[in-house]
Amino acid sequence: NAGVMQNPRHLVRRRGQEARLRCSPMKGHSHVYWYRQLPEEGLKFMVYLQKENIIDESGMPKERFSAEFPKEGPSILRIQQVVRGDSAAYFCASSGSEETQYFGPGTRLLVL
Amino acid sequence: GENVEQHPSTLSVQEGDSAVIKCTYSDSASNYFPWYKQELGKRPQLIIDIRSNVGEKKDQRIAVTLNKTAKHFSLHITETQPEDSAVYFCAATPGGAQKLVFGQGTRLTINP
Numbered sequence: 001n002a003g004v005m006q007n008p009r010h011l012v013r014r015r016g017q018e019a020r021l022r023c024s025p026m027k028g029h030s031h032v033y034w035y036r037q038l039p040e041e042g043l044k045f046m047v048y049l050q051k052e053n054i055i056d057e058s059g060m061p062k063e064r065f066s067a068e069f070p071k072e073g074p075s076i077l078r079i080q081q082v083v084r085g086d087s088a089a090y091f092c093a094s095s096g097s098e099e100t101q102y103f104g105p106g107t108r109l110l111v112l
Numbered sequence: 113g114e115n116v117e118q119h120p121s122t123l124s125v126q127e128g129d130s131a132v133i134k135c136t137y138s139d140s141a142s143n144y145f146p147w148y149k150q151e152l153g154k155r156p157q158l159i160i161d162i163r164s165n166v167g168e169k170k171d172q173r174i175a176v177t178l179n180k181t182a183k184h185f186s187l188h189i190t191e192t193q194p195e196d197s198a199v200y201f202c203a204a205t206p207g208g209a210q211k212l213v214f215g216q217g218t219r220l221t222i223n224p
Contacts, residue, residue, distance in 0.1 A: 045211040
């Protein structure tokens with residue numbers, strides 16, 4: 001039973017480019033969450049999605065960031081026109097019918 | 113919104129001794145409190161969790177206690193081993209929400 005999958009594991013972008021981060025939840029899980037972790041800091045909630053619906057995006061920056069979880073395929077976190085301050089580890093987590101969230105290995109984004 | 117405070121930020125104990133990490137939360141409606149362990153460059157791993165209808169939970173060398181009146185919960189690790197060295201995060205789910213609000217983390221070092 002594969003756990004939460006994320007790709008790519010490392011992503012390098014130049015300022016102004018777009019970053020696309022993908023997350024496949026654990027089998028049987030329909031809830032996906034995205035968190036951001038800056039170096040030497042804790043995890044900050046960004047967005048919570050179920051299939052085809054954004055449930056809570058209270059932690060998402062208003063501009064440049066978007067997320068989706070289509071009917072088929074992985075959840076995508078998209079960052080447009082990246083800036084150096086976007087450099088961080090982005091973790092996806094998934095859950096089933098209970099609250100327990102299981103995390104993926106993360107995508108480490110570096111903006112040059 | 114929910115705010116989670118975690119102390120201490122760093123903790124160093126001798127191998128075999130016990131370690132205690134404490135967290136307080138602000139939202140009295142919070143009802144789920146997980147603890148995660150994160151090794152350098154790795155994903156957060158759930159080590160134990162507790163729900164608001166329970167005061168204490170134990171799993172081998174790890175235990176968590178919850179005081180709803182005082183709005184604080186603690187992680188206890190007994191008979192510490194070098195492999196317990198990591199950053200530990202507490203979290204809480206605000207009432208009516210699915211997201212996790214994390215504490216700032218505690219860097220635990222076990223000295224041989």
